[in-house]
Each structure stands twice: as C-alpha cells, then as structure tokens.
Amino acid sequence: MSSIRERIAGLNPRQQEAVRFIDGPCLVLAGAGSGKTSVITTKIAYLVLECGMSARRIAAVTFTNKAAREMKERVQSMLPGKSGHGLTVSTFHTLGLNIIRAELKTLGLRPGFSLFDPEDAKALLRDLMNKDAQVDADQINKVQGIISQWKNDLVLPGQALSHAETEDDAYAARVYEHYVRHLKAYNAVDFDDLIMLPATLFERHPEVLAKWRRRIHYMLVDEYQDTNSSQYQLVRMLMAERETFTVVGDDDQSIYAWRGARPENLVQLGEDFPRLNVIKLEQNYRSTSIILNAANTLIANNPHVYEKALWSDKGRGDSIRVIVNRNEEAEAERVASEILTRRIKESAQWRDFAVLYRGNFQARILELKLQHYQIPYKLSGGTSFFSRNEIKDAMAYLRLLINPADDNAFLRIVNVPRREIGPTTLEKLANYASGRGVSLFDACHEMGLQEVLAERAIDRLGRFAHFIDRVRKRMDQNEAMPGIRQMFLEMDYEAWLFQNASSPVVAEKRMANVWTLLDQLEKSMAREDEEADETDDVEAAISRLVLRDILDQQAQEDDTDKVQLLTMHASKGLEFPHVYVMGLEEDLLPHRNAIDAGDIEEERRLAYVGITRARQTLTLTLARQRKAYGEMLNCTPSRFLDELPQEDLDWEGRPDKEDPEKKRERGTSAIAGLRSLLG
C-alpha cells in the first residue's frame, strides 16, 4: 500500500489540485474516464491523513449503493488503523435516513418507522384514490409522479395547490395532503421523504441544522450533475457556513433530467458560492483518441457553460465502424457474429464486450442471436428481486414486526398464508380502527371489536396478532433472527408457496428467495460497524434492505465472463474494451419523444455516454428497416452520425453509397470469416 503522498504524486496536476484544494467550495468537472473516483477517494484520505480532519467529520455522497460501496472500500484501503473510523460514505438516501433516525422526535415519527418503497407508496395511493372513484393505474402513476416532483422541489402539501397548473395537478394536490397524513398515521416515510424531510427540517429548525453542521465539516458529492433540487438544498444548507465541499460532476453525462436531476445545479453552485473553485479534469485514461475525438465532436453540438475537451495519450486506435444492416434482425445477427469472431481474433474474453442500446426491447432479438451462437450474456435490468411477491410478503412481515402501525403491511400479509380473514372482516376492522384512531394491528387487540365482528372473526384476528406479538417479544429479547426464521416456519409459508406456485420447482425457488432475504438481513445486522450507530439493529437492517443495499452485492458475484447487454443509461460509469452501440437511427437515438419534445441535447449526451464507454474499439450499428407498432418502418440514420468526425468513420453498407447486392454479401461475411478462422 502506497502512502498518501505517493498516491497524490501519482496523480496528474489537475487531479492534484483538486485533491489539495480544501479551503473553499470546489467543483471538479470530471470528463468521462478522467479518474474522478481517484480524486474523491484520495481527497478523503488526504483530508484525514494530511490535514488532520477526523473521518467522522467527512461525508461523501453518491447516488447508488454500488458506487458508495466501492468508494468506501477504496478509501478504507488508504486509511490505516482506526483513522477511517466514523467516515460516512453513503447514498443521499442513506444519509437522509440517518438524519431522520437521529431527529425522529422533531419530525413527529416514532421508532421503528417504515420505509415505503415506490410500490408500497403506490398501494397507499391506490387506496386513497379509489375512495373517490375507481381509478386506473395510469392516473395513479401520474399522481405519484406529480407528488414525487413536489417533494423533490420541497413543496409541502399545503403549498401544492398554489403550484398546481392543471386539473391533474389540483387533484394530485388533494391526494398529496391525504397521502402525507396517512404516511404519518402509518409511521412511515417514502423514498422522496428521505431527502425532503431532512431538508425541510433544517429549514424550520436552525438549531437542528446547527447540530448537523457541527457534525459534518466536509462534504464530497459524486455525480453532482444528477442531483435534484432537494438534494442540492440539503448539501447547500449543510455547507453554507463553512463552504468546505467538493462536488464532482460532468454536465455532458447528465442523462437523468427526465427523472428530476437538475444539471443546472452546476451553474447554481457558482451563483450560491461565488468563491467556487472550478477545476477541470480533461485527461482521459480510458479510450483511444479516435474514440475521444468522436465523443468531443459530438458533444460540441450541445451548449456548454464550462467548455471541456478530453484528450488521451493512448494512441489513435482503430477507426469507428458504422455498420448499416437490412433490418433489426440482421443488425442483431451482425453484432452477435462480430462478437464471436472478434473474441477469437483479439483473444478477448466475453466480458470485454458490451452491447448498448436505447431501449430494453432492443435486447430481445439480440438475445435470440446470442443464444443461437451460445454466447453467454448478462442482461441488465430485468425483474428485480424486490418486486417478487414472496419478497414483498416477507418485507411486509418484517415491517409489521417493527412497526405495528403499518396498515399497509398488515393488509398485505394478514391473510397470507390463508388465515380465513376475508375482505368483509377487514372492512369492519378498518372501520372500527379508524373510528377509534388506532392501527389495524392494535385494533385486533381491542375488546370493543365484539360489537362489530363475529366471534370467529375476532378469534382469527386475535390469533394473528398474538402470533406477531410473540415474535416481537423475541425481538425485544435480542433473538430477532431466530424469532423471524421461526415465524416463517411456524406459519408454514412454504406450504402456501407450494399451493400457489405453478410447479414445485418454482415454489422451492421462491422459498429460497425468502431465506436469502433473511440471510442478507442477518448479514447486515452482523455488520455492526460505525454506521449502525446507536440505533436499533433490526430496524436499520430492514431499512437497508428497502433501500436495495446489500442485495446488489449478489448481482456482482455472478458477474462472470459474459457479454454485457445494457441500456446506455445503465452503462454510465462502466467501461469495456469493445463496445457496440445499436440502433443509431432517428426516432430511436435520438428517441422520437425527445425529438417531439425538442430535447435533443439529453439524447446527444446519452450517445456521448455510450461512446465514451469504449476503451479500444467502438462499433455503431443501425438498421434500414425496423418493425415497430406492427408495421415495417424505414429508418433514417441518426443525426448524431453526421455529427461525428467523418474521416474517422469506417462505413459499411452506407445507404447511398452501396448497392443492395453487396450488402447482402456483407451480412454473412462475418460468419464466413469465423468459419475460415475455425478452419
């Protein structure tokens, strides 16, 4: 392990400047592949080891669990002994969660509060909205989106109506009020609250803000261009006094504006902090200069507040190939066979290849072709572990255990597995509970139920409540995990799965998923490191699960030797020796909707992100015809192709320059090439 001084000496001058500048606000404009993670991690180590700042006073924030985990590992490896103790490296949401945990009382929450994921939140909204009239999923999604936006902009329920511009907004404002009230009654918060509650708390309680300013003296923010308003406000408030922070970002890689990210926060920062020191990292350590030049030329078509030109000393490298195919099937065929031949030619591994595309649907045909050639691949996205029913059930049990006020959790599992507690019983129970102002779970214990429910129903509800109470007691006695495991065995959840699954294999798999979840929970609890602080272990661990932490570690483990299939969005932050970008056509990249909305710039950035993933070779493909909405559409090559340096492009099957006969031959040439290679 090299010392911190050696490590800094190994950085380029700009990177060193970024690390050493600690006395004021600092914006690092880090181009793709310019070593921004090195800068952040080294800077943290520098602050602790050279500047004598306690790690406890430093908070580094990222957007994904994965990024936080990797960053933490890298920093810890630089900080010997206990010098790294108390360091915060987390996602924005985890930071928010920790603030909320510490300020429960002021926020009017009780210990054990539930964290609703967007699905839970939707379920609640559905309930609320269905009270007026039957509403469809579309309306619920719309309202959920509007409310989420308000929360991101720190608009409180009382203010929402004045922000409403449309009828939908006005309706959403009404739902918003009910929604917030219900969340409070359930002792629950949603994902957006994790940022909004701390931010509004700081606004209204200067003494709380002062406390946190004493706690955090230096902040570092990764992927700053992806911050939304509330996240920026949180950082701004915490750092307003000391002005000691470093944010690292790249406006050219802002591809999440549609999800609330505010790349203009980059400019805002300069206005809010006039002393801002802007440092550009322009040396790229990833790609050949042909690839970089293409990326630069493309992105030069976007307006920039801060100009930036990436360069590299990796040599010119191969030309960028542009392959025009007859249709989307030929395109997929071509990419698959290319990978096959190139792997042998370059003696590369499968994992050296990535295929990027605009929309997930494009992966389908490609999958078929890859399967046909028996090429192993890993598809990003897909149905997540947490959207599985058995996992949602298990999570609902966990939530109810630590938060009996969580009516949503109660309703989900009170009759799962079957306890013969039907809708009529539940409706009467709900009426009773709301009349008495207690939760459904608490209502199960009340004598007054006798007035509204038959004895059999009361008996069943009582047994269920008693069953949960027993586990809660064991949790109090520090036997949480054994208690929880036994709960699943005792209610014979497995038998219920077998009854419901289409096959025993499926049922077994589902039960295994539940055990995996509990294993993860236990592991997370065992990890009683500094972060777990003084708070209750089980609660913290369950929150971690809801925030999807821990789980994606698994995903990494089976990251074996496979071709990566990714959307361009999902590819951000990754790099591959050989990259294929599919579907460079008008209406696809740039996407039709973006063209209609007149927002080409984010699409251009998306293409930029795709291009800059490549280390050695870059291949762009397109189809002349594509099936969409049931009809065969003629495709026009993407305008982005025109924006690339034409002298570095190696066209194959260019529409206007080659006749159709020749193209057909080309389509099969890769296979022929492979055959000759294999002899």
Place this chain on the structure above:
DNA sequence: TAGGCTGCGATTTTT
C-alpha cells in the same frame, strides 16, 4: 388455479 382471452401500449429507472 391454470390457462386462455382480451385489450392496451410501445424510453430511459435509482433510491
């Protein structure tokens, strides 16, 4: 309760 039928939608998605 599994499988069949009908109707709808079709960018990107983390926490």
Place this chain on the structure above:
DNA sequence: TCGCAGCCTA
C-alpha cells in the same frame, strides 16, 4: 404487430 398484464372461465 406483438408481448404482456389482468381478468375470466372451466
């Protein structure tokens, strides 16, 4: 047009 989700039927 095609894939699917959600609903209905045997």
